[in-house]
Amino acid sequence: MKHFLLAFLVLCPGPATAAITYPIAKPRLVVVLVIDQFRADYLTRFADRFGNKGFKALIERGAYYPLAEYQHLQCVTSSGHATIMSGSFPYQSGITTNEWIDPTTGQEVYCVDDAKDGISPRLMRGTTVGDELKNAGYAASKVVGIALKDRAAVLMAGHRADLALWFSTKPFQWVSSSYYVGKNSLPDWVQNENKRNLPLKGTPYEWQGPAKTGTAAAPSFLHQATLGSRDAMAYPIGLELTEALAEAAITGMELGRDRVPDILAVSFSSHDYLGHKLGPNAREMEELTVEEDRLIEKLLTFIETQVPGGLKEVTVVLTGDHGAPPSSAWLTEAGKFDAGKIKQDDVVKLLETALTEKHGKPKLPAPGKAWIAGFSDFNFFLNPALFRDAGSARPRYQRAELQATMKKVLLTIPGTARVVTGTEIEAGLYPPGLVGRQLALSYFPGRSGDAILIPKPFYAKDDDYLVEHVTGYSYDRTVPLIIAGPGIRPGVYANKATINDIAPTLSFLLGTVPPALNEGRVLSELF
Numbered sequence: 001m002k003h004f005l006l007a008f009l010v011l012c013p014g015p016a017t018a019a020i021t022y023p024i025a026k027p028r029l030v031v032v033l034v035i036d037q038f039r040a041d042y043l044t045r046f047a048d049r050f051g052n053k054g055f056k057a058l059i060e061r062g063a064y065y066p067l068a069e070y071q072h073l074q075c076v077t078s079s080g081h082a083t084i085m086s087g088s089f090p091y092q093s094g095i096t097t098n099e100w101i102d103p104t105t106g107q108e109v110y111c112v113d114d115a116k117d118g119i120s121p122r123l124m125r126g127t128t129v130g131d132e133l134k135n136a137g138y139a140a141s142k143v144v145g146i147a148l149k150d151r152a153a154v155l156m157a158g159h160r161a162d163l164a165l166w167f168s169t170k171p172f173q174w175v176s177s178s179y180y181v182g183k184n185s186l187p188d189w190v191q192n193e194n195k196r197n198l199p200l201k202g203t204p205y206e207w208q209g210p211a212k213t214g215t216a217a218a219p220s221f222l223h224q225a226t227l228g229s230r231d232a233m234a235y236p237i238g239l240e241l242t243e244a245l246a247e248a249a250i251t252g253m254e255l256g257r258d259r260v261p262d263i264l265a266v267s268f269s270s271h272d273y274l275g276h277k278l279g280p281n282a283r284e285m286e287e288l289t290v291e292e293d294r295l296i297e298k299l300l301t302f303i304e305t306q307v308p309g310g311l312k313e314v315t316v317v318l319t320g321d322h323g324a325p326p327s328s329a330w331l332t333e334a335g336k337f338d339a340g341k342i343k344q345d346d347v348v349k350l351l352e353t354a355l356t357e358k359h360g361k362p363k364l365p366a367p368g369k370a371w372i373a374g375f376s377d378f379n380f381f382l383n384p385a386l387f388r389d390a391g392s393a394r395p396r397y398q399r400a401e402l403q404a405t406m407k408k409v410l411l412t413i414p415g416t417a418r419v420v421t422g423t424e425i426e427a428g429l430y431p432p433g434l435v436g437r438q439l440a441l442s443y444f445p446g447r448s449g450d451a452i453l454i455p456k457p458f459y460a461k462d463d464d465y466l467v468e469h470v471t472g473y474s475y476d477r478t479v480p481l482i483i484a485g486p487g488i489r490p491g492v493y494a495n496k497a498t499i500n501d502i503a504p505t506l507s508f509l510l511g512t513v514p515p516a517l518n519e520g521r522v523l524s525e526l527f
Contacts, residue, residue, distance in 0.1 A: 189252025
């Protein structure tokens with residue numbers, strides 16, 4: 001631990017002034033590892049518990065940015081994974097939150113929904129690193145995305161990926177969609193994994209953590225679940241299934257076997273499932289991070305044996321898709337913080353009442369219609385039927401007026417820091433400072449709300465989870481970033497790095513143009 005902390009405190013020099021040989025020899029395989037809801041401090045808080053061939057090996061071999069950042073307003077799974085491999089922001093990619101309200105139908109839309117193929121990346125504008133690799137003429141390159149969550153796998157893999165796979169809990173099987181496989185069956189190597197997993201369905205599962213002694217003493221814990229339930233996927237079994245499929249993909253698709261570069265993007269979703277339930281200060285989160293260290297070591301060891309030249313021919317990226325705050329309950333118990341939750345259902349009721357008092361009952365063609373069509377992550381959407389032309393020369397309602405009423409109500413909600421309306425944003429009226437910049441990078445007309453509530457620090461939406469992440473505050477936006485592989489200068493870097501920088505840096509290594517909507521920079525200091 002002593003040496004690890006000393007390494008953490010070292011400030012590497014700035015960008016090298018000496019010329020490098022370019023083009024750099026392309027890696028045979030790019031492996032992007034994402035841990036869902038992975039706070040920046042997990043790698044330092046639990047460093048004493050790690051082995052030498054997992055996280056520590058990547059830090060020693062790679063360029064480590066302990067405090068890399070997202071730059072958009074609402075840090076959630078969809079926008080995080082879309083950013084990693086595209087280098088773009090929500091205001092261009094359209095991936096603002098996990099769901100939004102369709103501006104024509106008023107119905108909720110899931111970020112990877114596809115009426116034709118069920119699940120696909122069609123709602124994401126622009127390209128990914130893998131898409132540009134294919135666009136550059138590398139037809140033999142293979143691009144694969146894997147995660148328990150469909151949106152994580154799909155948004156990393158991109159539009160031209162060979163395959164994206166996610167886990168369907170009840171059948172206890174890895175699945176894909178017709179977007180990737182057409183009318184064909186899943187590849188044999190996926191079917192073999194499913195056959196191996198099927199007997200586990202319905203069986204009891206236990207996860208027991210040992211007691212801790214010393215200054216950080218803590219009792220043991222025991223969690224029980226049935227495989228085939230969502231609860232079970234929050235435990236190490238979810239990590240193990242994901243890592244096993246990554247190994248199967250490497251052999252089944254012969255990733256990294258030739259000189260044409262391939263991409264494997266893997267997201268470990270279990271960390272997010274457990275983090276929502278227990279919060280980052282729960283003892284179980286430490287043990288799950290230790291399990292991730294063990295399985296990353298297992299995967300790296302496997303890659304070493306499967307790729308000609310081993311890890312010297314492989315570029316590995318490790319990061320998170322967002323962080324998370326301590327639970328408001330935990331903070332409140334400490335007695336030092338203003339923290340709490342905002343129940344969005346109750347907010348909608350207040351909005352309905354205020355809009356009716358100010359503007360009368362909504363004049364809509366069908367009874368029972370409401371002013372508010374829905375909400376998502378503090379984005380509140382007006383009913384699009386209010387603005388449809390019903391034969392008159394002008395809309396029934398002025399959107400700006402209704403939004404102004406919404407803003408007045410939202411500003412009265414305890415825990416609210418700011419409220420911004422769509423009309424204000426489209427007129428270029430942003431709050432000052434960081435939150436204004438985050439809004440500018442995030443607002444997407446038709447997918448962002450008519451009114452957006454920005455909570456105070458440590459206030460979160462009130463739902464079934466103990467902990468929620470949906471802000472641009474440091475605890476949600478800050479994650480670790482490690483890039484290791486050929487041509488990378490190892491060290492701990494205090495330089496400013498954003499997650500948008502991953503895509504252009506990988507494109508530089510692969511010798512392709514960056515993704516179409518990329519706005520990151522090549523991390524030149526690490527070469």
